[in-house]
Amino acid sequence: MIERAKIRLFVDHPLAAGQSVDLTREQAHYLFGVMRLAAGGRVALFNGRDGEWTSEVVVSGKRGGVLMCLGQAAPQLDPPDLWLMFAPIKKARTDFIVEKAAEMGARRIVPVLTEFTNAERVRVDRLQAHAIEAAEQCGGTFVPEVAEPVKLGPLLAGWDDRRIMFCDEALVGRDAALSGDGGSWAILIGPEGGFSEAERTRLHAMEQSAAVSLGPRVLRADTAAVAAMTLWQDRLGDWG
Amino acid sequence: MIERAKIRLFVDHPLAAGQSVDLTREQAHYLFGVMRLAAGGRVALFNGRDGEWTSEVVVSGKRGGVLMCLGQAAPQLDPPDLWLMFAPIKKARTDFIVEKAAEMGARRIVPVLTEFTNAERVRVDRLQAHAIEAAEQCGGTFVPEVAEPVKLGPLLAGWDDRRIMFCDEALVGRDAALSGDGGSWAILIGPEGGFSEAERTRLHAMEQSAAVSLGPRVLRADTAAVAAMTLWQDRLGDWG
Numbered sequence: 001m002i003e004r005a006k007i008r009l010f011v012d013h014p015l016a017a018g019q020s021v022d023l024t025r026e027q028a029h030y031l032f033g034v035m036r037l038a039a040g041g042r043v044a045l046f047n048g049r050d051g052e053w054t055s056e057v058v059v060s061g062k063r064g065g066v067l068m069c070l071g072q073a074a075p076q077l078d079p080p081d082l083w084l085m086f087a088p089i090k091k092a093r094t095d096f097i098v099e100k101a102a103e104m105g106a107r108r109i110v111p112v113l114t115e116f117t118n119a120e121r122v123r124v125d126r127l128q129a130h131a132i133e134a135a136e137q138c139g140g141t142f143v144p145e146v147a148e149p150v151k152l153g154p155l156l157a158g159w160d161d162r163r164i165m166f167c168d169e170a171l172v173g174r175d176a177a178l179s180g181d182g183g184s185w186a187i188l189i190g191p192e193g194g195f196s197e198a199e200r201t202r203l204h205a206m207e208q209s210a211a212v213s214l215g216p217r218v219l220r221a222d223t224a225a226v227a228a229m230t231l232w233q234d235r236l237g238d239w240g
Numbered sequence: 241m242i243e244r245a246k247i248r249l250f251v252d253h254p255l256a257a258g259q260s261v262d263l264t265r266e267q268a269h270y271l272f273g274v275m276r277l278a279a280g281g282r283v284a285l286f287n288g289r290d291g292e293w294t295s296e297v298v299v300s301g302k303r304g305g306v307l308m309c310l311g312q313a314a315p316q317l318d319p320p321d322l323w324l325m326f327a328p329i330k331k332a333r334t335d336f337i338v339e340k341a342a343e344m345g346a347r348r349i350v351p352v353l354t355e356f357t358n359a360e361r362v363r364v365d366r367l368q369a370h371a372i373e374a375a376e377q378c379g380g381t382f383v384p385e386v387a388e389p390v391k392l393g394p395l396l397a398g399w400d401d402r403r404i405m406f407c408d409e410a411l412v413g414r415d416a417a418l419s420g421d422g423g424s425w426a427i428l429i430g431p432e433g434g435f436s437e438a439e440r441t442r443l444h445a446m447e448q449s450a451a452v453s454l455g456p457r458v459l460r461a462d463t464a465a466v467a468a469m470t471l472w473q474d475r476l477g478d479w480g
Contacts, residue, residue, distance in 0.1 A: 215479040230470040239455040
């Protein structure tokens with residue numbers, strides 16, 4: 001395979017040998033204004049489906065430009081079928097959770113509103129942009145989708161057979177159910193104030209759920225998200 | 241035990257029943273200016289040794305004040321003998337790593353300068369303040385010590401028999417050595433550019449070291465720190 005380029009760009013465009021890719025104004029500004037690339041410069045492209053392609057700058061302009069795909073530089077690496085569901089918290093920490101979900105290999109990110117969620121407005125487009133940036137910076141070829149926020153109650157009411165790894169602060173010791181062959185899972189991280197008693201009871205009663213302890217210390221939601229994804233990837237995911 | 245207070249404060253002072261604690265100007269400003277506490281208000285105190293004590297405001301002033309310990313509200317919870325050694329990165333992410341080390345239960349935090357470390361100046365006093373704040377906010381009773389930065393070469397040259405969990409990006413699959421009874425360990429996280437070839441060779445050759453993979457995706461140093469501490473705590477630490 002062709003050598004990987006250092007500057008990486010997510011594009012919503014098919015990638016194949018000889019394929020030309022038109023740049024948006026923002027992309028042109030980033031590549032030619034910020035990164036100072038010129039004609040002949042190399043850019044790594046990925047679109048979430050076709051792996052990573054090394055491309056060359058063919059046209060560079062202030063308001064646009066064209067890249068040409070030279071060859072594939074890395075295969076597509078899709079994450080396991082893992083969702084990360086979390087209660088939105090302060091802006092900076094929510095951004096952080098989205099970044100970490102993209103790095104750790106979650107397929108879908110779902111903001112959930114629980115009883116104790118202090119719901120600031122969640123800007124899905126901004127979070128999606130964060131997920132793209134994280135994939136660009138970490139060499140990933142997949143970008144998790146950020147879903148619209150949903151209330152936990154209705155979400156669980158319509159739940160299918162996807163397993164839920166439910167991180168319960170009040171739990172001591174780990175449920176043995178977190179082993180096996182993987183399959184479809186969702187990690188659920190509560191808000192800073194924890195789940196309500198009604199939510200905990202409901203989650204424990206669901207046959208899809210596996211309650212998991214994250215140790216004897218209280219973790220912030222962003223820490224809990226990374227720790228839970230680590231445990232899942234280590235036991236059921238693609239870290240083996 | 242007595243009910244835990246919500247507002248938490250680390251103090252470098254012995255804690256015992258009936259013990260009075262003089263406040264510094266900064267602590268008085270925080271409790272009485274920012275948090276608006278008055279005489280009779282409750283504050284949770286910990287000093288890293290004596291567990292958590294619930295105290296009451298006896299004297300409140302603009303430049304000082306006095307608290308009185310009423311009773312112990314939580315026992316001392318010391319972390320396992322785990323050090324987190326990491327190459328300092330950008331300021332915000334270094335702060336983040338220190339915060340996470342305090343939350344996840346590291347006993348000592350050691351900034352190490354590797355060949356590829358872009359060493360900004362490390363302000364140990366600022367990082368130590370971050371570790372204290374993390375413990376205050378997460379209900380911890382222990383504060384990890386932040387050590388002075390050291391160069392990796394000399395550090396390894398004088399290394400004793402403490403085991404090293406060495407997170408090697410270039411490794412696929414996990415070393416079987418990460419199991420057993422715990423004991424004294426240090427996690428070593430490389431800089432954004434990874435370890436140099438000479439450093440990798442040296443680390444692999446040390447009989448104290450266990451090379452560990454953190455999955456098929458490239459993780460940022462801050463993510464790697466949380467993931468590595470999770471694996472260690474899960475397998476060898478106090479999460480069981």
